[in-house]
Amino acid sequence: MAAPDRRTRILDAAEGLFAADGFDATPTARVAEAADVPKGLVFYYFPRKIDLLLTLLQERLPTPTPDILAGVIRRGDPAGSLLAMHRRLGLEDHDSLMLRTVIFRESGTHPEVRSHLRQLRRSLVELTEAALDQAVEWTVARTLRRQAAETFVSVMLDHANAHRAGGALPDVSGAAAVVALAVGAPRPASG
Amino acid sequence: MAAPDRRTRILDAAEGLFAADGFDATPTARVAEAADVPKGLVFYYFPRKIDLLLTLLQERLPTPTPDILAGVIRRGDPAGSLLAMHRRLGLEDHDSLMLRTVIFRESGTHPEVRSHLRQLRRSLVELTEAALDQAVEWTVARTLRRQAAETFVSVMLDHANAHRAGGALPDVSGAAAVVALAVGAPRPASG
Amino acid sequence: MAAPDRRTRILDAAEGLFAADGFDATPTARVAEAADVPKGLVFYYFPRKIDLLLTLLQERLPTPTPDILAGVIRRGDPAGSLLAMHRRLGLEDHDSLMLRTVIFRESGTHPEVRSHLRQLRRSLVELTEAALDQAVEWTVARTLRRQAAETFVSVMLDHANAHRAGGALPDVSGAAAVVALAVGAPRPASG
């Protein structure tokens, strides 16, 4: 594995710093410093600062596709399946989670970022619907399935978003259980 | 109705601009301009820029208390009750919704803001639990009730947060239905 | 002893703060705060900030007069006498020493302060000449006496000035010995 080229090093540095400190709070000079490249090179590859963020979104925030569900769905266990999907989404690529945090924060200020967020939400909903479909052994009404998926996606995004905000993280596994019940999973013995 | 004093005008201006453009992206000079006061006056009342935000949080973001549930809960209709609660929280005071958006975005960058966000989440969870309690006519396990409440709070916060991000808003009413089902509401005729 | 009036309290506060932090680095607001008076009152009594300093010099930096030599001169012991004089100058009024430090620093920037410094030096020289006169039992040439006095005054001022600058203080007692030798004091047994 050769040393990453300098363009890649710049993107690596930007990804980490944007996630940690925020886009606005990160001077391009610090990106260059963290990437150990001359300052001019950053602007050679990315003429405007926003291009750093845009490139990150395009190259490093792939739309999650249904194939990541392979192996994580346990038929008959929707709650466990949703949780496993969430884990796969987040753990497979920790930085992309951070990047999602960034787009949340910047989507208001930088219109170019919005469509990425919209699309991310849309494909997460589709992914979750697919996961539910594969996990339940009974039939779920189309509308309910959509609502359940959207609910879980909100929790996942809130989780990602709250991650940096610090403090009590929302309980994803609880939400998985709630959603599973809603789509008809058998109610466990009272606890 | 007397003209609001100048300190109030400054806070009004800051609230609107912070919500619209973000805290960091709003120069104090523009706050002064929007409030139609000289630049120096902003710093007379709020020595540091962050004090503007902090004051906004303290004076304008009251912790939601259980009494706002009065009159919105319909016993036997948890979904409708949650939705009504959400409407009351958000619509009664449109600006506070914007303010919540702000603290979401700034809580990562400005540590002083975090505790406000944490506390907001905590009291929203308690409020939602109380709403569920009053709305259901049967018994809900303590753990499930908490999970259901946290799920709905995530959706509400995600909704507030996504508001500015633009695009598809998460469907709060769907989430209310999902949560209601999870706590045992009767399943409607299939759709 | 009645509580000092407010004008006095302002001067007290200014004296301490100017000596400790410097004239330029002390905002009038902090003077008011330290004096526990409203900010407007400072400017009521002292229309310009510099008037605070000027008043301090006029009212609190009395020209040292020969009468302070009374009781400190030991005839036949010029070194001891100079040292005692220095002690009397400094200890009698500790704040005035600090004030001298201030005028040193400000005399360059504020022309009004210069004449005070000049006059201080002049009267110190005269005082030291008088002290030498009274302390020696033999005749000292007029020119030498003047040179000896100026030398000792330089050391005293350097001492006052270095006081705040921190670090190794010049050795006033050594200078007293040197000056005494120069005007003919008997050389001690070799050491």
Next chain:
Amino acid sequence: MAAPDRRTRILDAAEGLFAADGFDATPTARVAEAADVPKGLVFYYFPRKIDLLLTLLQERLPTPTPDILAGVIRRGDPAGSLLAMHRRLGLEDHDSLMLRTVIFRESGTHPEVRSHLRQLRRSLVELTEAALDQAVEWTVARTLRRQAAETFVSVMLDHANAHRAGGALPDVSGAAAVVALAVGAPRPASG
């Protein structure tokens, strides 16, 4: 002699302005203007204003070393030798005299400057001791030599300091005579 580079021009301008008006009273903008460079360039080379002063001290205030005594000491004439040394210290490099004035004034306010002042005093004392050693043809007690040196250094520093304060300069040549007498120079015929 090529035109000095812009960094040098900035330091030149700062040196003159700091000496003339004081560090605090000199805006960086005026330094830039005097150096005929854009304002941003000052901060490009010297990120904080204090770095201008610190750099000046490091690059332009060399510790005086014993070799500057070469050729100025006249054996048998300590007074003349001290005076020549003083002249060499001050006149050889007029700007460094101004710089010394600056550090005197700023050493109270800017702690980073103190050590420079301490070190300057220390090495001046050592230099003066060496000068006395080489100038006298007889033996001087170690303690007396140190006291004599410190006395003369105080006079030199007071002289440098008083320079800007305006008005009567202390008489360095008189002090040289006094110190010479103290260390045993033959007393001239009465004057």
Next chain:
DNA sequence: AATGAATGAGCTTTCATTCAT
């Protein structure tokens, strides 16, 4: 292709001074 010196607009903040009451 690559660089780093250079730039200037714009930011937050400070504070002596004014003045209506």
Next chain:
DNA sequence: GATGAATGAAAGCTCATTCAT
């Protein structure tokens, strides 16, 4: 006589961006 809200000029500093080399 007293006051404290009000003001605005000016300060130090940041930084995206440009461009000669």
